[in-house]
Amino acid sequence: MIQFKNVTKRYGNKTAVDDLTFDIKEGETFVLIGPSGCGKTTTLKMINRLIPLTNGYIYFKDRPISDYQVYEMRWDIGYVLQQIALFPHMTIKENIAQVPLMKKWSETDIDKRIDELLEMVGMDPEQFKNRKPSELSGGQQQRVGVVRALAADPPVILMDEPFSALDPISREKLQDDLVELQKKIKKTIVFVTHDIQEALKLGDRICLLKEGHAEQIGTPDEFLTSPRNDFVKDFIGDLDAHRMQQLTIGDIAQKHSPEASTDHPDYPVVPADTQIQVAFQYLSEHDGIIVNGGNGDGKILNSRDVFKYLADRQRGDDR
CATH class of the missing domain: 3.90.1280 (CBS domain Like)
Known part of the structure; x- marks a missing residue:
């Protein structure tokens, strides 16, 4: 679904991402993790061209991302931010409807899709779709952020530390909800976090970055049972x-x-x-x-x- 081949990103003399090569499989949750400044968010944003790469190639559906019109590609890639970024003056329904409207969906299809998605994340459409974001809790707003990213049924969802600003109880609940939701929707999810517990819980595979390069890429059990070096062991912590x-x-x-x-x-x-x-x-x-x-x-x-x-x-x- 997504391929990185020798991808590098530099800002002047500073290398933010260093020669990354890996594949992200269709339908998997691929977690990018590492300490602050390791390049994980930069890596994520290069996928949908929010940040241009310096060298190498990123392929989406077997085509270089440079072959796509930016708007066309972003319609096929949902994006969920830590800050949620819902439009405060719009209702929940209007927030979710933005990309389907740009893709010229019919009003009937949009209404049906909004109801379907809200029900999927445990929010009664009749109760919530006409509210404003300020009337929702942080956890509810983040659910709407996930739903908005799914609205036009994109094959790929990018999630940039989407739960890190929430309280621990809300965060754990949304992690559990995402695991259950992924069983139903089977999207390709690229998820950024700095939290190893979250990575172990959500990821089918994990890529641990350090100073822009990959220290280890593998399944959660490979990280737990076969850490590649001392940095990986230290990052995992006391689950030795x-x-x-x-x-x-x-x-x-x-x-x-x-x-x-x-x-x-x-x-x-x-x-x-x-x-x-x-x-x-x-x-x-x-x-x-x-x-x-x-x-x-x-x-x-x-x-x-x-x-x-x-x-x-x-x-x-x-x-």
Whole structure:
């Protein structure tokens, strides 16, 4: 869906992004993470040409981004900001309708799409669509920001630290909502964060940047079990291999998986005392596993359940 090939961005003598090469797969959530000033937001903004690259190529749908008219490309790429940036003088309906109006959708189709999206994020259209942004909470405004980015059904969504300004409870709820929403919409999402817990929880793959270059690109379990160097280990923090060895899949099933079912005959049955590293091997080959024994007996776990548990554990919220 999106390809970076030897992409570099310089500002004078300063290199903000240094020779990045990677692919972002269709339908995945790809997280860009790193300390302040590492180039993650610059990398994101080069995708939709808010920032021009200096060297290299970025491809979107197998075409260089320079081949597209800017407006045409941005209509196919939704954008969610930390600051939300809703138009304060417009209603929620009017805010969401902007890109569909520019694409000359009919009023009937726009109304239907707005109702559908608001319902998808748990907001009653009749209750919310005629309100102004100032009448909504921060979490509700950010949901509208996500809905607005989805309004014209773009294949790609860029999200630049969209939840970082929210309180911890609202932030965690929106993270959970995004995970559930992505199961339905299956968009290609590029997500910027500085929070490793958020990256582990949301990302199908993670790209950790340092001073503009990629230190490691991989799945959350690869970061947790096979960090490439000391910088990666330090950035991940205290979820090290020793602590991982103390956890079992039964611990996670007991606390974080409400589903119990035998309707998945293709899922392997895994003993509750199986260590996390071993469980990752099963989850790399199957969509889920069924826990056998202990308080989590019969419950189904998938990769998201595991990473949510580990992220909450690192945050100190071991529920």
